[in-house]
Amino acid sequence: MIYLVFSVNFRMICFLLTILLLFGPIGCLNFGPVSLKSERSKYNMAIQKTNDEQLLLNLVRLKYRDTPFFLEVSNVASQFRMKNKVSAAAQLESMVKDIFNLGASSTYEESPTVSYTPLQGxxxxxxxxxxxxxxxxxxxxxxxxxxxxxxxxxxxxxxxxxxxxxxxxxxxxxxxxxxxxxxxxxxxxxxxxxxxxxxxxxxxxxxxxxxxxxxxxxxxxxxxxxxxxxxxxxxxxxxxxxxxxxxxxxxxxxxxxxxxxxxxxxxxxxxxxxxxxxxxxxxxxxxxxxxxxxxxxxxxxxxxxxxxxxxxxxxxxxxxxxxxxxxxxxxxxxxxxxxxxxxxxxxxxxxxxxxxxxxxxxxxxxxxxxx
Structure with a gap:
């Protein structure tokens, strides 16, 4: 009897894991466009804001006869990494049937790289x-x-x-x-x-x-x-x-x-x-x-x-x-x-x-x- 419960639960877990592995990546298909739409706007606003602040700062420096300095953003690169995690656990007892737990989670990491070039010479x-x-x-x-x-x-x-x-x-x-x-x-x-x-x-x-x-x-x-x-x-x-x-x-x-x-x-x-x-x-x-x-x-x-x-x-x-x-x-x-x-x-x-x-x-x- 114990063998039969284990066999049923194990087949059910395998079936559900297969479903997760097959259809889980579908969510990833939307990950790229969504992240691009979100992060591009953030970078755009951040660069525009810091450019304005740099220009205003140099105006103030010149009024005080301090040395102006211009630092340009020459390149912005960002990498996105997505991690999927699937877990499964089953309780195998002769008197309790079909007791099992499934879990799945996704996380993504962003790694921005910004290049600056001083305006000089x-x-x-x-x-x-x-x-x-x-x-x-x-x-x-x-x-x-x-x-x-x-x-x-x-x-x-x-x-x-x-x-x-x-x-x-x-x-x-x-x-x-x-x-x-x-x-x-x-x-x-x-x-x-x-x-x-x-x-x-x-x-x-x-x-x-x-x-x-x-x-x-x-x-x-x-x-x-x-x-x-x-x-x-x-x-x-x-x-x-x-x-x-x-x-x-x-x-x-x-x-x-x-x-x-x-x-x-x-x-x-x-x-x-x-x-x-x-x-x-x-x-x-x-x-x-x-x-x-x-x-x-x-x-x-x-x-x-x-x-x-x-x-x-x-x-x-x-x-x-x-x-x-x-x-x-x-x-x-x-x-x-x-x-x-x-x-x-x-x-x-x-x-x-x-x-x-x-x-x-x-x-x-x-x-x-x-x-």
Whole structure:
């Protein structure tokens, strides 16, 4: 009798184990796609978050005249391993039939490998310290960014109008020239808002140029006439040529041909210059100002200059002793929290533009051994 019970139970266990082994792997078929969907989003958000934090951190470093450092994620690899466990136990007694226990469990392990590449040497000079190409600036405008935001961030001179060129390096001691430039690009923005402005890139004889083209209907409008006046050009022009090469003297005496347009010397910033420029938008804690940890810019009258007159409409980076709760990005540096408020849409837009420029300049990152 004992033999018969054992025989029945053993056959039942074997049957159930066979079912588990045959149909258990079906769950594994969904494991790959499900894990990919879940983990890819997590890695995407983690890399985006740390990239934003690194960019904000370097802005703060530059304001304090500390050394910036860029560490790029060059490769992310992740391995998933699934383990299945099946157990069986039976109680073999002559008086008790068909008593047995079955168990099954599955676990998976993730092994991520992240590779980092420091941006230094030739790549740092080429991507961070070289002026932004006119072709890239044109691409930014054509991809939907406003002409005012792009010009204010990317250019430090338009014709003879200065856009705080001294701010493209460490904070200057004297207040910059900027008001005429800001007003001039606001006229361009008015034309752009009316869909009356086109910006085109060309390279005649290998010389990079940006063409500002005003529509026929708008060339005699108030913003078009005011823009022409602000750059000392004759009114009602349909086209302006922005280029690196003419010197200010050549531009002043350059004959304007109605069907060609007026040439203007343009001076773009480097990415590092943009970072320095936008670092002026940081609210510095009073204790650091009193201790002389940052440069205080003075007006010609010896009064403190407010940099928010230059960058306030573009970007505001706030500071707090306590961790901010409503921040789109934040970093803790020098015992202070620096952050961008999540409801500050202008600042978020400019910061997003800066991240795009950084991505365009960084280009492809050569993969290295993981660290």
């Amino acid at each position: 030739d790549k740092f000079v080429k991507n961070i310290m070289s002026t932004l190409p006119l072709k890239t600036i044109t691409l930014l405008f054509q991809s939907g960014w406003s002409v005012e935001r792009v010009f204010r961030v990317c250019f430090q001179m338009l014709g003879q109008l200065e856009n705080a060129p001294g701010a493209s390096g460490p904070t200057p001691k004297l207040a910059p020239q900027y008001k005429e430039f800001l007003q001039s690009v606001k006229y361009l923005q008015e034309l752009d808002d009316r869909d009356a402005l086109r910006i085109i890139y060309q390279e005649p004889n290998g010389q990079p140029q940006m063409l500002l083209q005003v529509s026929d209907d708008a060339k005699t409008s108030k913003p078009a006439l005011e823009f022409a006046r602000s750059i000392n050009s004759i009114p009602s022009l349909k086209q302006y040529i922005l280029t690196h090469f003419p010197t200010p003297d050549q531009v002043q005496h350059f004959p304007v041909i109605m069907n060609r347009g007026k040439e203007l010397r343009i001076v773009p910033r480097s990415l590092l210059g943009m970072l320095f420029y936008l670092s002026q938008s940081i609210e510095i804690p009073k204790r650091d100002l009193l201790k002389g940890k940052v440069t205080l810019t003075k007006t010609a009258k010896g009064e403190d200059f407010d940099w928010f007159e230059v960058t306030g409409e573009l970007l505001t980076i706030r500071s707090s002793d306590e961790k901010p709760l409503r921040a789109t990005v934040r970093v803790f540096y020098r015992d202070t929290w620096f952050y961008i408020d999540d409801s500050d849409l202008n600042s978020k837009s400019t910061f997003s533009l800066l991240t795009q420029i950084y991505s365009l300049q960084s280009g492809s990152i050569k993969s290295t051994e993981p660290i």
